[in-house]
Amino acid sequence: MEMNIALLPGDGIGPEVIDQAVKVVKAIGQKFGHKITFTEAVVGAAAIDATGEPYPDSTHEIAAASDAVLFGAIGDPKYDNDPKAKVRPEQGLLLMRQKLGLFANVRPTFTFPSLVHKSPLKLDRVDGVDFVFFRELTGGIYFGEPRGRNEQGTKAFDTNVYSKHEIVRLARMGFEAAQKRRKLLTCVDKANVMATSRLWRETVQELAPEYPDVKVEYEFVDAVAMRLIQWPKAYDVLITENLFGDILTDEASVISGSMGLMPSASLGTSIKLFEPIHGSYPQAAGKDIANPLATVLSAAMMFDYAFDLKEEAQLISDVVNLSLDEGYVTEDIADGGTAYKTSEVGDWLAAKILA
Amino acid sequence: MEMNIALLPGDGIGPEVIDQAVKVVKAIGQKFGHKITFTEAVVGAAAIDATGEPYPDSTHEIAAASDAVLFGAIGDPKYDNDPKAKVRPEQGLLLMRQKLGLFANVRPTFTFPSLVHKSPLKLDRVDGVDFVFFRELTGGIYFGEPRGRNEQGTKAFDTNVYSKHEIVRLARMGFEAAQKRRKLLTCVDKANVMATSRLWRETVQELAPEYPDVKVEYEFVDAVAMRLIQWPKAYDVLITENLFGDILTDEASVISGSMGLMPSASLGTSIKLFEPIHGSYPQAAGKDIANPLATVLSAAMMFDYAFDLKEEAQLISDVVNLSLDEGYVTEDIADGGTAYKTSEVGDWLAAKILA
Numbered sequence A, B: 001m002e003m004n005i006a007l008l009p010g011d012g013i014g015p016e017v018i019d020q021a022v023k024v025v026k027a028i029g030q031k032f033g034h035k036i037t038f039t040e041a042v043v044g045a046a047a048i049d050a051t052g053e054p055y056p057d058s059t060h061e062i063a064a065a066s067d068a069v070l071f072g073a074i075g076d077p078k079y080d081n082d083p084k085a086k087v088r089p090e091q092g093l094l095l096m097r098q099k100l101g102l103f104a105n106v107r108p109t110f111t112f113p114s115l116v117h118k119s120p121l122k123l124d125r126v127d128g129v130d131f132v133f134f135r136e137l138t139g140g141i142y143f144g145e146p147r148g149r150n151e152q153g154t155k156a157f158d159t160n161v162y163s164k165h166e167i168v169r170l171a172r173m174g175f176e177a178a179q180k181r182r183k184l185l186t187c188v189d190k191a192n193v194m195a196t197s198r199l200w201r202e203t204v205q206e207l208a209p210e211y212p213d214v215k216v217e218y219e220f221v222d223a224v225a226m227r228l229i230q231w232p233k234a235y236d237v238l239i240t241e242n243l244f245g246d247i248l249t250d251e252a253s254v255i256s257g258s259m260g261l262m263p264s265a266s267l268g269t270s271i272k273l274f275e276p277i278h279g280s281y282p283q284a285a286g287k288d289i290a291n292p293l294a295t296v297l298s299a300a301m302m303f304d305y306a307f308d309l310k311e312e313a314q315l316i317s318d319v320v321n322l323s324l325d326e327g328y329v330t331e332d333i334a335d336g337g338t339a340y341k342t343s344e345v346g347d348w349l350a351a352k353i354l355a
């Protein structure tokens, strides 16, 4: 297969971890005979520094023309804590999502046997957890108008808005994912308070008969925030709006004990983007110590979701698991054993793929 | 002191647990020589059944004329899962908060040595946790206009709106609480996305110099959702808007392992209301098995926050701790020991106060 992959390393440790994913993707290409071309572009603080814009048109063109985007991370302390900064790296993220039409953020939570002891939760609560959030990513209060201040600046407002078709396309992805998994879909909303949530619930209720094999549950966002800690194994597929998804997927990310390994996908009608859920981790940038596994697993998701190449995806998962089993890992999860460099882990994984 | 207390038992187990709080409050009155009058009124499903309204005017008059309100719980399954129901018990809750001007919801999270083993978190993460949320309760997306649907019903919208003065009065409560505690205030917002959050952050930044002894931290709501699980001991006082507070206080409530014991207060400029954080628990209603301790501890908060009677508040806490130490508790926390009835626990606590 021919694959045209856009690389958007971004800020902080982004470039280093993307480098390792590229090694792995190249190895897969070599092994399975795919012709893969990479095109790199700037985003985030790196892009502001280079062009004044966090998501320049030139980057957008490269991403929009690609078959899949591998994205690192965005964020630089020099742009933080300055409420008056005109351009901010995160705006690049929001612009990118919107312009590429990435309306569904897919966030799996699962455990690794060798890491689950790092979970803040007790073992019986978390062992074997396996659920996935589908977070709506281009609507809701993130983009709704009007938003801003009154003239005197003493009153501020944001608008949460959802159209039925935005809910339908996200919900269908959730239903389809549930059909391939344990057939349970949880619609997370605040229908006892919000008009948008009532439209979400109503829309999901209308779609449900089309997926008779899927059991649908409706839960309020506050209840889910509790149950994610109390009994996370209760969940299979969860669908929710942008803001609730932001909060709950981050809450979910810490329960497995391996946040540094969690991949994600953001899907649109044509473009698909893959990124680790961890941030730009500026303190570690340039030190060759960052854990590349989340980005490597995001590349595995890419083969699965963007190219429907399950075998390739599986092989990447397998070598990642091998690196965990053999302790060929970076310092954050070395647990007293030898700590390898970011680049060493990338080389090792690529070599194992070709072995 | 003369005290005029409104009792709003509400639905489910509400009446039973309020009964026990009344026994305890009466015992305190007797012991300390306070003249306490109770006036009861309906709210929630009970009020819909009786009057057609979830928060009738007659109830409002009683609550508004009181020195403090003791509130049980709201919610009945017969009104749930019916998206087309015209009146719903929860509307009573929202109306009550709004009409009584209860703008600050105070939600402490702390642990009991004898119950902390029930926490879903590992002991080292949660042992000794002690923080308190001040959630804004009468503004934000819960009440903002416009809200609703477009004509065709295919688009829904909600408005999140905050005026500076709403933020100021809530934030001042938080600052003052922090001054009496560990002097750390965390302002929880989503200032990287929301205009309302930027006003929150800006307003708190303006107030901070008036409280030079308080260290102020600003954290995004998604980050707090993570750190509440990873390292909840990091927090002291947290302030936040209505919707974020709804989600995060519920998340916080399960980490201590003693959700069934957590009290809360809702404060306005004149009226003050006290309630357990647990719900109406309809499955247990009428069985004399519900745990009354959260409501009893809410009565302790009442003596402290409404009447500034610390000794009375402390004595209630002390007898609650005694009941835990001696295992004179309801089945939910009996842990294999003898389980006492709701009413027996109330009698026991009242007797200990008078002993």
Ligand SMILES: CC(C)[C@H](C(=O)O)[C@@H](O)C(=O)O
Pocket (backbone or CB within 6 Å): A090, A093, A094, A246, B192, B193, B222
């Ligand atoms: C940086 C921020 C705007 C972003 C969001 O809230 O969507 C981030 O938290 C995320 O979840 O990717």
Ligand SMILES: CC(C)[C@H](C(=O)O)[C@@H](O)C(=O)O
Pocket (backbone or CB within 6 Å): A192, A193, A222, B090, B093, B094, B246
């Ligand atoms: C019942 C509901 C409207 C309410 C809220 O969201 O405020 C509840 O969840 C709470 O937190 O007291």
